[in-house]
Amino acid sequence: MDTSGAVIDRTDQSGLDDVLVLKDLVLRFRGQENDVVDGVSLTVRKGEVLCVVGESGCGKSVTAMALMGLLPKESARISSGNLTIGVDHFDLSKDALPNEMRGNTVAMIFQEPMTSLNPAFRIGDQIGEAVLRHRGGTRAEALARAEEMLTRVGIANPSQRLHEYPHQLSGGMRQRVMIAMALANDPSILIADEPTTALDVTIQAQILDLIRDLRDETGMGTIMITHDLGVVAEIADSVAVMYGGQVVEQGPVAEVFNNPQHPYTIGLMSAMPRLDQPGGRLAIVPGTVPTIANMPEGCRFRSRCAFATPTCASRPALADIADGHAVACHYAPLEDHVAVSA
Amino acid sequence: MKNDVILEAVDVVKHFGDGGGWLSRSPVVQAVDGVSLQVRRGETFAIVGESGCGKSTLARLLLRLLTPTSGKVMFDGHEISGTKGAALKKLRGDMQFIFQDPFSSLNPRMTIGKLVGEPLEVHAPDLSAQERRDKVAELLRKVGLRPEHAGRYPHEFSGGQRQRIGIARALASGPKLVIGDEPVSALDVSVQAQVINLLGDLSRDLGLTLVIIAHDLGVIRHMSDRVAVMYLGRIVESGPTAEVYAKPRHPYTQALLASIPSMGGKPEDHKANVLGEMPSPSAPPPGCRFHTRCPFAQAKCKTDTPVLSAAESDDHRVACHFWDTLDTSAPLAATTQQSKAAEARFALYRAATEGGTVTHKTQQTTERT
Structure with missing residues (x-):
């Protein structure tokens, strides 16, 4: 996409409900030969949870960090990327999200709540800081807001917890505190990077419930980064599957899971041990993810794809195959294009 | 004792800490509190539970990396709690361990050949250098690596490959029993499947007994023959995996199974039904x-401690006063409703990755519009 200034015009009026639109993000780390994020476009609607799913190194977290403007300028170079949040437009290759919006309109929570909370400050002061920073007011008002938020995220005894330190809380409670802090300023977008990965399964279920309830309450749009297809099925409205810095398939979650098209999506789903299909050998995705420097040209999955041909050296476009369901594969749907004999 | 039992724990207790001294007030952590279990020769036995339930402590007790506070652990008919010297060295050869983190469990300054050969130096000291190299090459092949990898260092390998190296190392002494503490949980899904398949193949081909400690219920369902569910240092339910998953009898097992986010389930089915969080093992609740x-x-649950006893069958045991009055409607989510076309696609994928020949119907594929 070609842009001439920091502020771009919004030409399409198709999605009035879109709270966040990212177009064609391309990002490279200093000293690397290849783009880590290669043309990623995402759209989040009001009240919708978009899950970005993929394995380590697929660029999902980097995409989120780039959205938030959390990548240091000197090490990450964004060569293209247009971000629209509500009515504001940003050209990420020129400037990052302004500080007034970060933590205010767009909030983020992280995987490991222990390392994202400051161990030296009380919970109340940490939540209060976010409120004071963006809304002003007195310390007492900020603390009152903090207490209200703790109640909202389901922490018992909020007035007492305000005065405790992070080490006095369990992992699940810390994540609740992170969520309280993120939502203290009523953001319109929440970016959650693997928010439940460090938690036990019963606590994970509680946190997913909480995010779902808060979403219903506030109508915020949510981008959830995860590697767990189960979590995606649980909470997402739509899903984007990433591999090697590219979105290979995206669409409404039911459509993608019931009718997966990209060989990588199919491979991921087959590789997951299922409760309802025990025993036997799991189908695998052969090999491992190449390093960024060794990513093949064209379709980046082709070095691990059983169906790859020389055609795959040209990059397949992310094209619609059904309403809102898009896939980037030359051979989709597979059953029409290939046959396998033993 | 039945001779098909290879490993047995009898009322094993492990408490950490001494209750504090003059200046400190450190509480006793009751990590494992009265666990009895039997692992049969050749089976895959799983221990599942959330963090802090004592499953890793139990694994270390079974391996005699820790000495129990009370109770005993029997391996191959001998009590191993007090083993020392040569007998302990022999025991270490018979029981091996696979660690969770393939990054911190391999010495970065040793080559793969040295890492895998090291246990051989201890357990087969009479091998010549050439024999040892051959054995290392054979072990590397066995876990799906190439013999020429022996000259490389751990940082040159991916997580899945490092876990294979860890497995090769564990197999070097020719163990009868391998205990894996979260052997696949640090790996990505696609790589995890490769390692799960490898462990399955090895246990079958070598007649290994596997004890797998894990928190991922899907992995356990897939790998294990029998399972024990732990909560706060005690086993709350144990039995054949298929039976425990189909008819969980303990409310905790039911909650665990209901909490798993799974593909194909409706969100309503998964409303969290366990309240709050696990209490600290230093102050476990009574009863x-x-x-x-x-x-x-x-009321009874708050005072009386339930005993693990036979429920559905002799083998399916549960520690709950009221297990027979609870509703056990299977909490498992329904399977996905995949279209015929999608099923065909999955079949194609499996066939292709398992060595089938792929032919393209349209050689010159046109770009889709």
Whole structure:
């Protein structure tokens, strides 16, 4: 996409409900030969949870960090990327999200709540800081807001917890505190990077419930980064599957899971041990993810794809195959294009 | 004792800490509190539970990396709690361990050949250098690596490959039993499947007994023959995996199974039904330790400790006062409703990755519009 200034015009009026639109993000780390994020476009609607799913190194977290403007300028170079949040437009290759919006309109929570909370400050002061920073007011008002938020995220005894330190809380409670802090300023977008990965399964279920309830309450749009297809099925409205810095398939979650098209999506789903299909050998995705420097040209999955041909050296476009369901594969749907004999 | 039992724990207790001294007030952590279990020769036995339930401590007790506070552990008919010297060295050769983190468990300054050969130096000291190299090459092949990898260092390998190296190392002494503490949980899904398949193949081909400690219920369902569910240092339910998953009898097992986010389930099915969080093992609640989070808890649960006893069958045991009055409607989510075309696609994928020949119907594929 070609842009001439920091502020771009919004030409399409198709999605009035879109709270966040990212177009064609391309990002490279200093000293690397290849783009880590290669043309990623995402759209989040009001009240919708978009899950970005993929394995380590697929660029999902980097995409989120780039959205938030959390990548240091000197090490990450964004060569293209247009971000629209509500009515504001940003050209990420020129400037990052302004500080007034970060933590205010767009909030983020992280995987490991222990390392994202400051161990030296009380919970109340940490939540209060976010409120004071963006809304002003007195310390007492900020603390009152903090207490209200703790109640909202389901922490018992909020007035007492305000005065405790992070080490006095369990992992699940810390994540609740992170969520309280993120939502203290009523953001319109929440970016959650693997928010439940460090938690036990019963606590994970509680946190997913909480995010779902808060979403219903506030109508915020949510981008959830995860590697767990189960979590995606649980909470997402739509899903984007990433591999090697590219979105290979995206669409409404039911459509993608019931009718997966990209060989990588199919491979991921087959590789997951299922409760309802025990025993036997799991189908695998052969090999491992190449390093960024060794990513093949064209379709980046082709070095691990059983169906790859020389055609795959040209990059397949992310094209619609059904309403809102898009896939980037030359051979989709597979059953029409290939046959396998033993 | 039945001779098909290879490893047995009898009322094993492990408490950490001494209750504090003059200046400190450190509480006793009751990590494992009265666990009895039997692992049969050749089976895959799984221990599942959330963090802090004592499953890793139990694994270390079974391996005699820790000495129990009370109770005993029997391996191959001998008590191993007090083993020392040469007998312990022999025992270490018979029982091996696979660690969770393939990054911190391999010495970065040793080559793969040295890492895998090291256990051989201890357990087969009479091998010549050439024999040892051959054995290392054979072990590397066995776990799906190439013999020429022996000259490389751990940082040159991916997580999945490092876990294979860890497995090769564990197999070097020719163990009868391998205990894996979260052997696949640090790996990505696609790589995890490769390692799960490898462990399955090895246990079958070598007649290994596997004990897998894990928190991922899908992995356990897939790998294990029998399973024990732990909560706060005690086993709350044990039995054949298929039976425990189909008819969970303990409210905690039911909650665990209901909490798994799975493909194809509707969100409503998964509303979290366990209240709050696990209490600290330094101050476990009296009676049934689960009663503080149990939606069915009654007065009796707060005072009387339930005993693990036969429920559905002799082999399916549960520690709950009221297991026979609870509703056990299977909490498993329905399978996905995949279209015929999608099923065909999955079949194609499996066939292709398992060595089938792929032919393209349209050689010159046109770009889709």
